Amino acid sequence: MAISTQGDVRDLSLSARGKDRIEWAAKDMPVLRLIRERFAKDLPLKGVRMSGCLHITTETANLAITLKAGGADLVLCASNPLSTQDDVAAALVSEYGIPTFAIKGENEEIYYQHINAVLDHQPQMTMDDGCDLVSTIHTKRTELIANIIGSMEETTTGVIRLHSMEKQGVLKFPVVAVNDSDTKHLFDNRFGTGQSTLDAIIRSTNILLAGRTLVVIGYGWCGRGVASRARGMGSEVVVCEVNPTRALEAVMEGYRVMPGVEAAAIGDVFVTVTGDINVIDKAHLEHMKDGAIIANSGHFNDEINIPELEKLAVKKRRVRDFVDEYTYADGRHIHLLAEGRLVNLSAAEGHPASVMDMSFANQALAAEYILEHAKEMQPQVYTLPADIDTEIARLKLHAMGVKIDTLTPEQEHYLNSWESGT
Structure with missing residues (x-):
């Protein structure tokens, strides 16, 4: 089967509807929008070849648009044969110029053809939702390992697989377990x-x-x-x-x-x-x-x-x-x-955009973090630093119009001292 380098989707005529739905989801993703605005100015991902194996949904599309705004050279495939929204896949290709390999209901053969198609992009960075990209690279596409700076993983299942690889000493590049960030699993998962x-x-x-x-x-x-x-x-x-x-x-x-x-x-x-x-x-x-x-x-x-x-x-x-x-x-x-x-x-549309706003903010900032810290990172599973997690929560509260207290200097001093007692 010949697959175009621009993608493989069910029907490009669905793209207008997909674009409308992507824009609807964007209204409920203010944190990702703020990151996209900064990325468009700073271009932290400029020229980086990225391959993503994710659920092709309206929310994922907004992550993809953000990564592209940051300068990434991005291609996508589906992380599950039944989770693709065909209109979104069409819109990503024709409206946003992001090569996408995903068809709802694709069989296992096509699923892995699509995975290999995005790996043919010779990625320097990967994003996973279940660890299928990383697993395929380590078993069947080992020639790609030398050029990979790092990866991100979105799911509990994928993190389980990655920890197993790390424990067995077979993981060959660093991976940020986005799933382990508080602003991901406490909200997205729950x-x-x-x-x-x-x-x-x-x-x-x-x-x-x-x-x-x-x-x-x-x-x-x-x-x-x-x-x-x-x-x-x-x-x-x-x-x-x-x-x-x-x-x-x-x-x-x-x-x-x-x-x-x-x-x-x-x-x-x-x-x-x-x-x-x-x-x-x-x-x-x-x-x-x-x-x-x-x-x-x-x-x-x-x-x-x-x-x-x-x-x-x-x-x-x-x-x-x-x-x-x-x-x-x-x-x-x-x-x-x-x-x-x-x-x-x-059988439905997945998580609401509001909660995926935080999950995909973690993905976008994880990509930036890997590039900034690649020289000191080892082939192991990492969690994003707490200050990034906290900033995402702060931005989300701000977008929701929620204000919270801040510690006074006296309280800061008390929490960082040991002298005071009963």
Whole structure:
């Protein structure tokens, strides 16, 4: 298959609609707008070849426009086969001149062709949403490693993979774990995932969550967000966890906590948010009641053991967009959303622009930080300095019209002294 160097998208005629939607999202991304204005003046990324493997959404488009304004020579591909917004991909190519390789629903072969297409750009810097670019570079495109200054990673799943690479001594260049910034995971993972996951479940099923038992598997920041939003909509929330501290926190927050197999028998809706494999496995699937709905909001579709679901079913049919019904031999029906892929981006639009404003501010400033500090950075996983995190929070509060207190000189002195006591 021949792919143009300008990109591979479904339909360029969709670009006008995509541009309108990109501009709509921009209205709710004031922090990124401030960074873009500075980047356009200072050109901190001038001439740097960048390749990004990200969800191609309206919010990502605004990040891409910001990076290009800063002088970056940027190309993009999708980080998930189902998360692309085709009109946005078209607009990036024809309206903004950013080569983009992304088609919603692309198969695995095309997905990796697109990854290799952006790597053919010979990047000096990469951006990842799940670590597929970095993984491909380290396994199949090792000739690129020598020229790569550094990379950024957006997701919990990707950071897990990167720490594994670092621990095994195979990571060959520095990576900033954008996900670990407070202004990313405390807001994007919690408020963004919480809202967008329930939005996707409701859009694809049109069920009423009030009165239903919703099981959240994983109580990290994403799980916390899903649980709190589901409770706010009237669901009885059950949490399943393997980490004792997180499980205890869920108990103290007022949720029922139990093993997954027990929850499988009582749940109406299941949401996986762990970043691990087969957290809904054969034993869980066997215990689920008729009409159960299963959704995944982790990055990869590994969290649900779909091959086992296929084996248990005697019939499968698509009953609604993004809803596959599996019929068991005993007549029970189990419903899988979005083929087990991350439901919030596959069956809905992903996180609202307001929360992605902070996440992508971290991405843009991480690119600048890597270039400024490349000489002292080693092949390991880094977190952005706290002062950058704090500045993003300050800018966001300012944009929201929220004022806060500042310490007096006396208070500053007190906090930095040790003499005062009882």
